[in-house]
Amino acid sequence: xxxxxxxxxxxxxxxxxxxxxxxxxxxxxxxxxxxxxxxxxxxxxxxxxxxxxxxxxxxxxxxxxxxxxxxxxxxxxxxxxxxxxxxxx
Numbered sequence: 174x175x176x177x178x179x180x181x182x183x184x185x186x187x188x189x190x191x192x193x194x195x196x197x198x199x200x201x202x203x204x205x206x207x208x209x210x211x212x213x214x215x216x217x218x219x220x221x222x223x224x225x226x227x228x229x230x231x232x233x234x235x236x237x238x239x240x241x242x243x244x245x246x247x248x249x250x251x252x253x254x255x256x257x258x259x260x261x262x
Contacts, residue, residue: 180215181254184243189218190239192251193259197224199234202239210261223251 181192193207199222208220221235221243231248233240243251 175260178259178261179214179255180251180257180259182218182252182257183253183254185242186217190235190242191216191259192221192223192254194255195222195224195253198232198252199224204234207259210259214223214255214259216259223248 176262179194180193183190183192191211193211199207204220204222210256211218211220217238219239221233221239222229223233223243225248226232227246231243231246233243235243253255
């Protein structure tokens with residue numbers, strides 16, 4: 174049985190972003206696996222892996238062009254947009 178992750182599919186000014194919520198930091202290998210899983214699930218958009226640190230701050234791995242948006246959006250604001258699941262493995 175695989176893992177199911179919460180996802181927020183966003184469309185901001187015609188830029189599609191797939192925000193995947195994790196409970197720990199994303200390694201480069203984990204990020205690549207998320208990209209493959211999202212493609213397989215036909216989720217359109219750039220992957221942004223997001224998790225809260227021990228102080229509740231938003232941490233993420235995403236393309237540099239998305240950093241300003243993810244830094245401005247709070248973790249709770251992003252979680253409020255959850256509208257899908259991503260199945261791994």
